[in-house]
Amino acid sequence: MGCSTRTVKKSWVSLSLVASILCWSAVSAQLTPNFYNKTCPQALPIVKAAITQALSQEARMGASLLRLHFHDCFVNGCDGSILLDDTTTFRGEKSAGANANSARGFEVIDNIKTQIEKVCSGVVSCADILALATRDSVVELGGPSWNVTLGRRDSRTASLSGANTNLPGPTSSLTSLISAFQAQGLSAKDMIALSGAHTIGQSRCQFFRSRIYNESNIDKAFAASLQKNCPFNGAGDSNLAPLDSTTANGFDNNYYKNLRSQKGVFHSDQELFNGGSADAQVTTYSTDQQAFFTDFAASMVRMGNIKPLTGTQGEIRKNCRRIN
Known part of the structure; x- marks a missing residue:
């Protein structure tokens, strides 16, 4: 329904004005890609x-x-x-x-x-x-x-x-991952697409040590390769390993290919391809990079729209580390 400021009776003028202001506020509160086009094009x-x-x-x-x-x-x-x-x-x-x-x-x-x-x-x-x-x-x-x-x-x-x-953490189950994303208004499909962010980045040994020594749904050679830099005795907690061992700094669909080969670094990663409801979507992304890219981009927009402060809420910080 569109906004209207039309009044039928003079006594309704003030109510109509309030409605008009509220309607303007609702419209102005919408995020838009061209928000800074005039105020800060640089x-x-x-x-x-x-x-x-x-x-x-x-x-x-x-x-x-x-x-x-x-x-x-x-x-x-x-x-x-x-x-x-x-x-x-x-x-x-x-x-x-x-x-x-x-x-x-x-x-x-x-x-x-x-x-x-x-x-x-x-x-x-x-x-x-x-x-x-x-x-x-x-x-x-x-x-x-x-x-x-x-x-x-x-x-x-x-x-x-x-x-x-x-x-959600690196030991999360598929059920808890889905719940954590649903709590933010994101679907299971969003969760699987956004998990593809792990096609880049690295993790410290302490977050995947338990998986590479204790879990069975992991490629043995892959586990052994990670164990070389992540000792069982607890040393090397801060040693790093790429979350995508194929193309560590390239944003692609190799993360999903790795999951199908039981080469997920985190327990939570491999939960996406472990005989559960996420398997089909992982398979699709592993064979169709464009499908992953399209869904990832759409999910990033939805994630970026989670409960933003707009209008007169909050502030524009001069220094990102502290309030004005």
């Missing part, structure tokens, strides 16, 4: 150039930024809350179990924010910068593009408890 080119430079120095950074966006959106929506530093009176999401000593890429976002503030001070949110940086990282590594809808504002707080509760 924003998108600045983000893209910075990402190209950052990934040329370290390709792994693309996966880190993608993970950062995911971990942001799953805790109270895509509001830049994960970027906030702890203070003497505030404890944010960086120290949560899923983020402590593993969430990274903050300096890249800081650099982009500094550049944008020089040309458009107080206009572009940190949450939007993170969303754009994620898209540009995926494209830079050979993956699909999508229109990032913009207009998010930054939160003035964060949720340590939410970060500890909402983010």
